[in-house]
Amino acid sequence: MSELPFFQAYQRDVDRWTEEHGEHGDDEEMAFIMSLQEAVTRIQENVPGGSPRYGIELRIKGLRHVKMEPHTKFAFLVFYVEQEDGSAKLARLALSEGDIPPLLRYLATEP
Numbered sequence: 001m002s003e004l005p006f007f008q009a010y011q012r013d014v015d016r017w018t019e020e021h022g023e024h025g026d027d028e029e030m031a032f033i034m035s036l037q038e039a040v041t042r043i044q045e046n047v048p049g050g051s052p053r054y055g056i057e058l059r060i061k062g063l064r065h066v067k068m069e070p071h072t073k074f075a076f077l078v079f080y081v082e083q084e085d086g087s088a089k090l091a092r093l094a095l096s097e098g099d100i101p102p103l104l105r106y107l108a109t110e111p
Helices: 008-022 026-045 053-058 100-109
Strands: 063-067 076-082 088-095
Touching: 008 026, 008 088, 026 063, 026 076, 026 088, 053 063, 053 100, 076 100, 088 100
Parallel strands: none
Antiparallel strands: 063 076, 076 088
16 A cells, blocks of 8 residues: 655654654554554545544544554544545644644645
């Protein structure tokens, strides 16, 4: 499977959270990376299968998310935008307990 395209904000999120988990040891960092890879694979295999909750709430066309599980002790959500051709573009990585809408507002202005 090929890699999915992504917004720069997604890469910054991944770098930040990978580094933070790395500070807790290699095992936690690897568990985090594995969980993220599994979430991205689920997106690739079923693009329309993610939850549209925040897309509806924020009125961002095609915005969906899946939960990272089960390896991390935090509940992360992987956000992506379903493109018109049926593919996905990764948008953000966020803790589900965080204030998510402000993280996603920039997507309302993306072409």
